[in-house]
Amino acid sequence: MSGQEPEVEAARAASAGTEGPAGGGRPRRCRRRKRNGAAWALVALQALCVVGPVAIIVLWAFTSAWPWPLLFPETFTTRGVEELFGPSQRLGEVLATSVGIALACALLTVVVATMAAAALSRYRFCGRDVARFAVLVPFLIPATVFAMGVQVAFLRAGLSGTVVGVVVCHAIVALPYAALIMVDAMQAAGSRLEDQARLCGAGPVRVWATVTAPTLAPALLSAASMSYILSFSQYFLTLLVGAGKVKTLALVMFPYLSSGDRTIASAYGIVFLAATLAVFLLFEVLLRRQVSREIDYFNG
Amino acid sequence: MVDRLALRRAGRAVAPYLLMAPALVLVAVFLYGVVGGVLQGFGIMPFLGRTDVTFEYWQQVLTRPDLAQSVSFSFYLALASSLWALAGGIVLSAALCAVRQTRLVALVDVQIPLMCAHILVVLFMVSLFSGSGLVPRVLHCLGLVAAPSDFPSIVGDASGWGVLAVYAWKEVPFVAFCTVALMSHVSDRFGEAAATLGASPLRTFFTVTLPLCKGALMKAFLVVFAFAFGAYEVPFLLGPTLPKALPVLAYIEFQNPDIANRSVAMALNGVMALVTTVAAIAYFVVLKREGKGR
Amino acid sequence: MRLDVRGVSLSLGERKRDARKILDDVSFTAPDGAFVSLLGESGAGKSTLLKVVAGILLQDEGSVCFDGRVVDGLPSHKRNLGFVFQDVRLFPHMSVAENVAYPLRMAGVVKRERLARAADLLERVALAGFGDRSPATLSGGQAQRVALARALAGKPAALLLDEPFSGLDESLREDMRSLVLRLHREEGVTCVMVTHDAVEALMMSDVVVALDAGRVVQAGVPQDLYERPATRKIAASFGDCSVLSGEVRGGAFRAAGLALPAPGVRDGAAVAVLRHCGLSLAPADASEAPAFAGASASGVAPVPSDALAIGEATVRCGVFAGESYLARLDVNDETLTVPVAALPKPGSTASVFADPGACFVFSAPK
Numbered sequence: 001m002s003g004q005e006p007e008v009e010a011a012r013a014a015s016a017g018t019e020g021p022a023g024g025g026r027p028r029r030c031r032r033r034k035r036n037g038a039a040w041a042l043v044a045l046q047a048l049c050v051v052g053p054v055a056i057i058v059l060w061a062f063t064s065a066w067p068w069p070l071l072f073p074e075t076f077t078t079r080g081v082e083e084l085f086g087p088s089q090r091l092g093e094v095l096a097t098s099v100g101i102a103l104a105c106a107l108l109t110v111v112v113a114t115m116a117a118a119a120l121s122r123y124r125f126c127g128r129d130v131a132r133f134a135v136l137v138p139f140l141i142p143a144t145v146f147a148m149g150v151q152v153a154f155l156r157a158g159l160s161g162t163v164v165g166v167v168v169c170h171a172i173v174a175l176p177y178a179a180l181i182m183v184d185a186m187q188a189a190g191s192r193l194e195d196q197a198r199l200c201g202a203g204p205v206r207v208w209a210t211v212t213a214p215t216l217a218p219a220l221l222s223a224a225s226m227s228y229i230l231s232f233s234q235y236f237l238t239l240l241v242g243a244g245k246v247k248t249l250a251l252v253m254f255p256y257l258s259s260g261d262r263t264i265a266s267a268y269g270i271v272f273l274a275a276t277l278a279v280f281l282l283f284e285v286l287l288r289r290q291v292s293r294e295i296d297y298f299n300g
Numbered sequence: 301m302v303d304r305l306a307l308r309r310a311g312r313a314v315a316p317y318l319l320m321a322p323a324l325v326l327v328a329v330f331l332y333g334v335v336g337g338v339l340q341g342f343g344i345m346p347f348l349g350r351t352d353v354t355f356e357y358w359q360q361v362l363t364r365p366d367l368a369q370s371v372s373f374s375f376y377l378a379l380a381s382s383l384w385a386l387a388g389g390i391v392l393s394a395a396l397c398a399v400r401q402t403r404l405v406a407l408v409d410v411q412i413p414l415m416c417a418h419i420l421v422v423l424f425m426v427s428l429f430s431g432s433g434l435v436p437r438v439l440h441c442l443g444l445v446a447a448p449s450d451f452p453s454i455v456g457d458a459s460g461w462g463v464l465a466v467y468a469w470k471e472v473p474f475v476a477f478c479t480v481a482l483m484s485h486v487s488d489r490f491g492e493a494a495a496t497l498g499a500s501p502l503r504t505f506f507t508v509t510l511p512l513c514k515g516a517l518m519k520a521f522l523v524v525f526a527f528a529f530g531a532y533e534v535p536f537l538l539g540p541t542l543p544k545a546l547p548v549l550a551y552i553e554f555q556n557p558d559i560a561n562r563s564v565a566m567a568l569n570g571v572m573a574l575v576t577t578v579a580a581i582a583y584f585v586v587l588k589r590e591g592k593g594r
Numbered sequence: 595m596r597l598d599v600r601g602v603s604l605s606l607g608e609r610k611r612d613a614r615k616i617l618d619d620v621s622f623t624a625p626d627g628a629f630v631s632l633l634g635e636s637g638a639g640k641s642t643l644l645k646v647v648a649g650i651l652l653q654d655e656g657s658v659c660f661d662g663r664v665v666d667g668l669p670s671h672k673r674n675l676g677f678v679f680q681d682v683r684l685f686p687h688m689s690v691a692e693n694v695a696y697p698l699r700m701a702g703v704v705k706r707e708r709l710a711r712a713a714d715l716l717e718r719v720a721l722a723g724f725g726d727r728s729p730a731t732l733s734g735g736q737a738q739r740v741a742l743a744r745a746l747a748g749k750p751a752a753l754l755l756d757e758p759f760s761g762l763d764e765s766l767r768e769d770m771r772s773l774v775l776r777l778h779r780e781e782g783v784t785c786v787m788v789t790h791d792a793v794e795a796l797m798m799s800d801v802v803v804a805l806d807a808g809r810v811v812q813a814g815v816p817q818d819l820y821e822r823p824a825t826r827k828i829a830a831s832f833g834d835c836s837v838l839s840g841e842v843r844g845g846a847f848r849a850a851g852l853a854l855p856a857p858g859v860r861d862g863a864a865v866a867v868l869r870h871c872g873l874s875l876a877p878a879d880a881s882e883a884p885a886f887a888g889a890s891a892s893g894v895a896p897v898p899s900d901a902l903a904i905g906e907a908t909v910r911c912g913v914f915a916g917e918s919y920l921a922r923l924d925v926n927d928e929t930l931t932v933p934v935a936a937l938p939k940p941g942s943t944a945s946v947f948a949d950p951g952a953c954f955v956f957s958a959p960k
Contacts, residue, residue, distance in 0.1 A: 039398035046392055046409045049469065053424035054412070056434055060427055068432055068448055069440040112322040119319035123312075131320050133584055134327045139523050140580035141334055142530020144547045145569040148554050149337020150329070152347055172330045175323060180519075192683050195650055198670045199677040201700035201748055207671075210696075214687045226414075233417030236532045236551075250417050257419055257537060262427070269420050276415040304667025309652050 054273065060266035080267035089252070095275060098232060098248040101163060102279070105170040105231035106224045109178045112171065113223060114216075117182035122191055132183075139176040146172070147240040154241055161245035169241045170234055174227035181226065185219030221287045225280050232276055249275065334573060341566035348559065357563040361571065369543035371571065377460055377545060378529035381467035385524045386517060388468065389475020394505065396476060397484040410480070413473035421466045422537050429454040429465065455538055462538035463545075471524045478520040479513050486512045518586050526576045546572050595661050595751040595784050597624040602646055602656035604639075616642045617653070618808040624752070624801065626661075629778055629785045631795035633819075634805035635827070640788045643805070644754050647786065649673050660751060671700070676745030676783075680757040682737045684729035690740050691716070691725030697748030715743040718780075719773065735766040742774065746781060753778070755787040759794070771798060792831035796820060804828050821951065829867040829954040836930045838866045839958060847955045850925045852905035852946060856955035863958040872952020873932040874901060875921055876945045901947035909944055912937040 060066075064077035084091055116135055120128065138146070150169070151160065159165030197211040198204075213220065235250045242251070249272050256265035341361075343354035361367060396409065416424075429435050431448030439445040454462035487509045494504040510517075535545035544552070546568060553565035602620045607613030616639045624630040632640040645651040647658055649670035657664045665673055676697075684693050691712045692699075698708035713725055719739040729737060738758060745753055758774070759767040775798060778785050789795050795802045796816040803813040804824070812824035823829035830837055840849030842864040847856040854866055907923035907930060914937070921938045923930040923946070932946060 036398055039395040042391060042395035043399055043405060043409060046395075046473075047405070050408055050412050050473075053421075053428060053469075056427045057423060066432070069437045071434070071437055071441060112326060115319040116323035119316035123316035123319075125313070125316040128316075129588075131324070135323050137327055137580070138330050140526050141330075141573050141576050142526060142547065144530050144532045144550070145337060145573050146330055146333045148550065148565060148569055149335070149340070150333025152340075152345075153333060153336055156347060168326070168329065172326045175326055179323065192679070192681065193685060195670075196677070196679065196683040197685070197696070198650070199648055199675060200697040200744065201671050201674070202696075203669075203671050206700060210699075211685060215685075229415050233415075233420070235417065235419055250419060254419055254533070257423055257426075262423075265423055266427070269423050272417065272420055273412075273415065277412075280411065280415060305652065305657070308667060308669065312652065 057266045057269045057273075060262050061270055063263060077263070080263040083264055084267045084271065090247075091271070094247050094249055094252050095271070097163070097246065098250070099275060099279065101167055101170065101246070101248060102228045102231040104163075104167045105174060106228040108167060108171045109174040109227035110182075110220060110224045113175055113178035113182050114220065116179050117186050120179075120183050121186040135179045136176045138172050143173050143234075143237050147237045151240050155243075160241060161243035163246055166238055166242050166246050166248075167231075169237050170231035171227070173234065173237065174230040177226045177230065178223035181219055181223040182216075185216055189215060217287060221283045225283045228279055228283075229276060232272075232279075337566050338570045338573060339566075340563055341568075341570045343563055345559075345563075357560070357567045358570070361564055361567040366543060366549070367568075367571075370546045370549050371575070373460070373543040374529055374535075374546040374572075375575070377463055377467075377535065378525050381464050381471060381528045382521050382525040384464065384468050385471035385475050386521045388472035389479065389520065390510070390517065392472055392476040393480045393483050394509075396480050397487055410473045410477050413470060414477060416470070418466060418470060418531065418534050419537070421470050422534060424469065425462060425465050425538070426454060429462065456540045458540045460535070460539055463534050466534050466538065467524075467528055471528075474524065475517070475520045478523075479516045482516050483509060483513050515586065522579055522582065522586075526579050529576060529579075530572055596626045597630075597647065597752055597784055597786065598659040598662070599623075599643070599647065600657050600659065602643070602653045602658065604642060604646060604651065604653045606642075606651075616808050617646070619656070620805070620808070620810055621656075622801075622803045622810060622813055624784050624786055627782050627784055628800040629775070629787070629798055630801045630803060631799040632786065632788045632803050632805060633790070633792055633795045633828075633831070635790055637807075638805040639808040640790075640805050641756050644756050644786065644788050648675055648677055648754055674748065674751045676748065676750035676753040678738070678741045678745045678753070678755045678758045680761055682734075682741050682761070684732075684737055684740055684744075686729055688729075689725065690721070690727045690729060690732070693729060693740060694725075694743045694747050696744060701748055712743070712747065715747055716740070718777070719743045734762055735770065738762060738770060739773065742777065746777060746783070750783060752784040752786065753781075755785065757788055757790070760790070767794075774798070792819075792828070793833065796832065823867075823954055826865055826867055826954075826956045829869075829956070832869070834870040834931070836868045836870070836928075838868065838925050838928050838930060840864060840866060840926075842955065842957070849928075850905075851907055852925060852930075854904055854948070854953050854955060855902075855950065859955050859957055864955055865958050867954045867956070868930065868948060869952040870920075870931060870933055872901075872949030873930075874947045875932045875934050875938070876947060877942065901949055904946050904948045904953075906943050906945050909938045909940055909942050911940050 059073060061080045062076045062078065063073040064079065065075045066073040083089065113135075116131075119125070120132055120135075125131075147169070154160040154165050159168070193211050193215060194207050197207045202210060232248075233250055234248075235254060238246060238248050238251055242248070249268070253265065253268040253272065256268060341357055343350055343352060343357060392409065396405070399405065427433055429451075431451060431453065433454070436445050436448055436451040439451065445451050452459075452461070454465070487505075490508050490512065494508045495501070499507065530547055532545075532547040532551055536548050536551075539545050539548060550565045550568035550572065553561045553568065556562070556565075598621075600621050602617055603615070604617040605613040605615045620639070620643055622630070632643060634640045642651060646653050649658075649665070649668060653666075657666050659665065660673070684690075685696065688696070691709055694712035694715055695703075695708040698711060699705075703711070709725075713722070716722055716724055719742055721736060721739055721743070724732070724736070724740075729740065732740065738761070742758070755774070759770050762770060771794065774785075774787075777783075787795075787798065796819070799816060801813065802816055802819050804811050804819060806825065806827060812819055812828055819828055820832055826837070829835070838849045838852070840847055840852075840863075842848075842856050842859045842861050844861070845855065845857050845859070847854040847859070847864055847866050849866065856864065856866075907925055910922045910924050910929070912922070912934070913920050915933075918933045918935060919937050921932045921934045921944070923932065923944065930946070938944065
């Protein structure tokens, strides 16, 4: 028995080494180290899979010549960036439209989904199962089917080619995601604190403002960023409902992908990612400010 | 005075319906679009004054030679990518649980992939795997690939591996996103109990954690399946010319100025809706069963 | 404030089909300034009743009156009540002081004044200086005291307490009880407390309302419930006791070799509740006395003069219970437990003496 121990120790030391600086901060039980080593390796692999392509895109955006089979570009250019910010692309306008639509969609979706989640988690009513299912229907029938089907109706209703029409359609697609997040959170939170607030003399609106919203802030922002992302990255639906008049970033970027101008496509990709990331981090900061104290929700 | 109690009771009875109303309006718009489209497949186009039901377009669609190929290709894409997403998602989620994810890890491993639009992921994969991409260059350096054309093309390959690669990159983190919170809760709560009963970590995972996460995994699987079955842009950009994925086929017909082609497109959409409705029913059964378990 | 609950009934359930009647024609009165306990085992409907009074749940029938005014139409936030839940329910995103000041904030009191009053209240629950802490940093007892301060902050017309002490350690409960009673006295506020602890109800209340399966089975001053319990469950809820089943014939209860007077109980199957404090034991045969007395010189355990010999039973065993020993006697298939001064000899026969005031006989439900 004792003869094996040095080996085990060595293995532990080795796996502790692979944990790297990120894992070093917290004391952990020795028994779990080996398993965590494998887990860290997987997590690191996934991080590489994510960061790698992003890095290549950044490289491509500034590349003018990258002849086969070199591993690194030969010459660099700012052509992509120049063209992107040039007057012909109207990048500012496109960005403003995209971000505006996505923010409006996030707001609309979160409000609608939270109301639905409140009904589904706080009340027992006839048809609740049907309602619960109905909210999730946009998950299950592809948005392409919806987009082609609704095009004529929107055209006749005057919504085709309008920002409002696009926002409504994006909200429909985002609704089930946001509703799932909100239903889970509201079910987990229960109505304990809300009942208590009512008994302290708070009316329904003030219960919402002073207790429900602050305690559900993480879920609300999670639902909002999900809706924002879905709207921001929507292509087909925007194409059909926007009828070419509503130009979002995803729409403007698409032709460069199929035509193969990779420098400009990559430059657009960077702008796309930066814009999403910026709003996501903004949400994160909002969350930090809102939740200055620790809430049970975080601890799980 | 009794009336005021009745009033409060009525208020509580109506409240859930009022709260549901906006969501149901959105879903109604959705269904209106879907049903309207499917009806166009039967030749019903009130906006053109056509109200007669005809099965002509359905017949045309169901008898065209490329339909079976398209349906099975789309089905293959959806099933392969959702199974891969499920398996990868479970592994990633378990790994994230084991390392007690920090904000940064969650951001890089899960949230950034969620943020990237599918078309952006197409760009990623093309930069990596196309003939002039990085991977063939690296393989060339290792002496495995002689020329760009020796590497299987990511665009238009009959196996659709480019499409699958995009979905894998995008949906594995999605499945992890759907399950990681539940999984870490479950493994915290029951993992130690199982461990004290003598189960190894791996057995604990397969006998306790995974079964308890089944509901969430099932949901994520079906969402990915339905999405991959009906999504247009990735198979359009990376898919083969033949067979075409169902949504690509439908949109080509849809774009045709001839109104008859529009009906054909809608009939194709009907086929798509039919397949995903079957998935929807499966989903409902899962929900029901889960509800009973509670 | 005088609180009247008149004929309240309530059924809960997902659908009409599997609806359960939680409250069945419940009526009681809490006089102004009184401390009333709602006593019952879990599932008796006492918490539900409190939620009806608070307006969280809507009754199917009956009404709730504050000072004679029907309040059924008022939603809970307009009833001006203080409510302390068993699970405390402090708002996690507010400081302790903000929690206490919350009802005042809802009442529109300006910030400076409400924080001053919160600090005052915290001092009264012995938590001065805790105002800036987060609720997560409090111990169970501290959190419950904050909840109590918060419930009183809005000068409520009545204070409702739902098992306020059951989440606390035994050592803390006594302190909390006296704190609640002190605040009750100082504020003169009507209190209604839900509890499953009969002794707690006796000690704290002016009026005890006993509930069983959604019905009021007895209401009265604590002495009434203790001395004249209306049901077997109430009789058995005050301290240790033995429950024997037997039969009543002609005003006497019989079970094996035991007989108890049972005036006014109709003939048929019955149960007797014998409180341990009123029971004593003597050897049936004087020659066996040393076996009971053990080492003690005085011999037989003292039998109170007003005790009644109720018959004989066989000693199964004796156990040590700290300040005394307990003799377990076989009565049919049931056990009668009697406190004794020394370990009895198993297998011996003993005479049982009982204080008639500690024995209660009830007709058994069919």
